[in-house]
Amino acid sequence: MKRREIIKQLGVVPVAGSLMASQSMLGGTLGSVTGPLMTKSSKGPSIYESLGIDTIINCRGTFTILGGSTERPEVIEAIEAASGYFVQYDELAEGIGRRLAEITKADWGMVSAGCAAGMKHVTAACVTGGNPEKLIRIPHIDDFEKNEVIIPRSSRNYYDHAIRNIGVKVITVNSAEEMREAINPRTAMIYIMTGDDNETGKPLSLEVISEIAKPKNIPILADAAAEDLSIPCVHLERGATVVAYSGGKAICGPQCAGLLLGDKDLLMAAWQASSPHHGPGRDNKVGKEEMLGMLAAVEAWTTRDHDKEWQTWLGWMDEISSKLTKIDGITPEVTLPKGLNNRTPRLILKWDPDKLNITGEEVAEIVARTKPRIAIGGGSRGDSSAITITPSQMRPGNAKVVADRLYEILSQEREPISDEMVSPSEDISGHWEADVKYFTSNSTHKFFLEQDGNWISGTHTSENGSQDMIGMIEGDEVVLRSSFRIPGNGISFWFTGKISNGELSGSVFLGEYLTAKFAAKKVSYRQNRKKLNVPGGPPLAT
Template sequence: MRTDPVTRRTMLGRSAAAGGALTLGALLPGEAMAAGRSTGTADATANAAAAAKKGGYERIGVRPLINGRGTYTVLSGSLILPEVREAIDAASRQYVQLDELADGVGRRLGELTGAGFGMVSSGCSAALTHASAACTAGGNPDLHIQIPDLRGFTKTEAVIPKHSRNVYEAAISAVGLKVVEVDTREEMKAALGPQTALVYVFAMPRVDESELDLKTIAELAHAEDVPVLVDAAAEVLTIPNVHLERGADLVAYSGGKALRGPQSAGMLLGREDLVRAAWVHSAPHHGYARGFKVGKEEAMGMLAAVEMWVRRDHKAEYAKWTSWLKTIAKRVSAAVPGVTSELVQPEGLSNRTPTLNLYWDAEKRGVVGQTIVDALWEGEPRIAINPASGKNPGQSGLAVTPYMLEPGDEKTIADHIVRRLKNPPPAPAKPKPPSVDASGTWSLEITYAAGSSSEHGLTLKQDGAKLTGTHRGDFVSRAATGSVSADEVTVRSSYGEEHGDSLSYAFTGKLSGDEMSGRVDLGEYLKGSWKATRTS
């Protein structure tokens, strides 16, 4: 994460994040890290790697993978640390009262991070929802049980700068808050008032590129007594916390990414009164949030992950990741003539890992990066990496992120890239001249992966092999583009994150007379089928 619609992952992969060009040493826990770093973590992780590969997935027909992409939730995030596994196991062996546990964990998280107070949630998205409820209802049980019906509430709106609109803001509106978008300082001043529950900021590069940077947002919001919530899901944890230092009141993190805690956990840090209120608006309490349950195992596992964060040797980890990428670059460049490499050392906070880009002339090599990516995904072992856009015309490439690799994975990745480049998979068939005309208005029926169906519409205009038009959905119409090869039709449409949501359709099928049918790929919403009838 967001041509695909922009996602958190693609935005997090772009240059500097909200913190700007800060060095790793300035961001990571300095004295605490040096004083208490664990020398046994790397060895313990390596020793556990073999056992981790035997997770029992194959016996139910699920293929494990080597993760060279990063902390993607759909790829199950990161591998938890051995110390986290131990904490989870220990926590599972005794009973505890969960409100007392939340208090003890919250105080300890505050001590470790210097952030006042903390709370473990069932993922970062849940942390955002609980924080929004805290800013809306303040821990008042009488209000809590009404959420998300905010009729009669004073605070009913969440202000979100245009640069922070994204799919994850659904966690904010889930509380019932109306989103008010602003793009300038004057618009924000006009939007803030007694009805404003909070301002939500998505930590990413576009924040500092706007006149509404975090410091400015905090100044304007605090003048109206409105708290500021930062979504830092995939970022490294900074001590002292860079977002709180810049004026945020609350900041939320994923537990199963950089922290290598439980994949089903997240963390909220910040003002103690608001974090304590967020816990009131969380399970095991009833109401809207009962489903966001956090067990004693996740709570103690998340705490162990933070305790390890301040002990881990982050510089040594970073050096190890860089060395793995150099091994891949050296092996591939030496074995495959014409391949060049680029090692990118990112700045900023988010997903802080180096990235290796491998480039080649696509025409001379006879293969593009996406074809190699697909072949590695389907191969054995299954390997997940990303395609890379070439720097020069005609170039294609691959991108490898080492964050989630285990020792030895770098050699496996290098060997399989070499094999695929030396013996490329068959290239996709070249387009043929159109033999049909898809122009017109079409009644479109989609059957989704879950079996339910929906009536949509397509209006298409064909110019040679090129298609343009409109895809009308259940609620929203979006621009459609595509192409025709012989009697095969491809149509794509997307609804971007600038609206606070993201949804893409890729229709492929055959046209005969006034009927079309085929398969539709909805990305994270899986695949389905479709058929269309021309009405005019």
């Protein structure tokens, strides 16, 4: 296997030829703080720069970790108008719910502190039926009449943790027949994440689920977080009871707001489970500013020139493509969305990595860590390498900056990257015990490794699971990777460190869960070379 292939599998980009993850990936320090926080009187990125933080040109889309989407001017105006006045929140929720119903043609509407919070509140409503005596007992719900939620396997995802937070038992099903068998008097709700697997005509489509659930009065919660808003809501028409949207994605409302549309009684019970009311939802506080900002975003959705926005995105993509295709070997491809989810065109720029001597992953890492910082997708497509530009959250003027920066990188003459590797300084085959130091605790992990030249394979036993591990060693530098997975969640571990005299130490990159440190030692087994006698029959004494 080529050096670059194993690095691609490891997911660690070798910036400047180093096998070690970049300092910024491992929680490096920010730039220096330049003074007090800048106020709104300073236009542009000054408020972030005053904290030593770089702004990023977003060519990736509505990812929360980048800030979601840019709020519409109408949203900012509504937030500012709401600030400085006091209202009774139940009265505000009533007025907003009624207005959302008028706009969207749904039975009712509610604003939550993000889509996941809304999913949590709806789950609480389904479990309690709006009974506050039950509400204040969450998550201790084992003796509740309703305490189970059914989720199709194709809908299990990181965000269903919001549902599990209520304390429900999740029943995962693979087919309509399994769903019918799973339904029982304790079934509180069925949850789906909208997408291809539950589209009309599929074996477990929303229509099929509705036919199963509605006769038994089981609510269906449809998670459409990243979708365009449809009026009337297509998922409600297909049988969902409540549909949840993110405020900070396609709708371009407040990043910390969510939108719930559907059955009024169920949404009133969900509002009861939400802040400002005490109970399991008090920790998901939504302010009057976000509530009115979300309403303003929905109102603006009905008047936005969506065709003009689309043409603007295509124009930015064309500007970038026209610049980069001047480089011999780069070919463009435009992909168009098929559904409502993440509905934006995308520009894919492909090339032969052996011709330009750089991969898409490496380009994405360079622009992510150096100024001007740009977030793009990077990966491989067959024998080609590629970068992906998603224009929906780009701002005017970004396209030229992106085109110039990518042209600068991709047009550089580079020497072919050799597949020759530095010989390992040690053989790390064997059983290792690692002390992983998190922010406020330690955990013991075990590695069972086999080494074949520079390549490493084996098993990683973490605190709650055992998973395959792959890696590489060059000189005294070691990179190991594994992924821990459970339904609905997962954690990737990248161990990067140096080995010396049977001891390995360094950093652990945990993806979205930040970083840790580790120190590992090879386990030596005490030799006991006695002949073993196998009993010839059952014991005569116990």
